[in-house]
Amino acid sequence: MNKLWLLLWLSILACSSQASVESVQAQLKQKYPNLRIDNIQQTEMSGIYSASLDNQIVYIGENAEYILVGSMLRLKDQRNLTKDLVMKQQHIDWKKLPLQDAIKTVKGNGRRQIAVFSDPNCPYCKQLENQLNQLTNVTIYTFIYPIRNQSIQASKQIWCQPNPAFAWHNLIQKGIVPQTIAACPNPIERNLQLGQKLGVEGTPTLFFSNGFKAVGMQTAPQIEALWKEFGM
Known part of the structure; x- marks a missing residue:
């Protein structure tokens, strides 16, 4: 399972090119018009964007061909960036x-x-x-x-x-x-x-x-x- 995750991440990164939130949104709309994905944002990881799908955090490659579900951890301080994102998106005043x-x-x-x-x-x-x-x-x-x-x-x-x-x-x-x-x-x-x-x-x-x-x-x-x- 760990090898499969690694291969998926590498395949996403291999397809990386200059992109933006707008271009990812446009590709998703063109390729998968019936898929409702919201809150697309850049992450600290090059070529990877976070988004919301069915009330959960997912990650998308900039070619809009892959979706991953799981936690993104920053190794230098072991911070769970996915957890931070959940807190931010579910936060009210x-x-x-x-x-x-x-x-x-x-x-x-x-x-x-x-x-x-x-x-x-x-x-x-x-x-x-x-x-x-x-x-x-x-x-x-x-x-x-x-x-x-x-x-x-x-x-x-x-x-x-x-x-x-x-x-x-x-x-x-x-x-x-x-x-x-x-x-x-x-x-x-x-x-x-x-x-x-x-x-x-x-x-x-x-x-x-x-x-x-x-x-x-x-x-x-x-x-x-x-x-x-x-x-x-």
């Missing part, structure tokens, strides 16, 4: 999040912060909620994000309850539907627009206070491990 549109839950001293986009009818969101309950010293901002049509009305009703946080936890953890009350101004439509802007395509999706995005159900140990890695 935490300070720009409209936290007033989220349900706020404080546990312990609330020092660590995390934002969660969650649909009340999402089974993985319910599993995540159980994991979030195991965390300590955290402030959780829950953006109700009803990507399922049947979730929209319940989401609005949750926000209009006297205690939205209590209503949310009753619904997501116990399946207790909120009491029907008069409609009130709510952020549900804004949350849907915000999620689309941030590239939230499914629930649950988590954002850490350093801007890192994590997609899918995360266990409490996984979240703790990420906090440790981020120095939080």
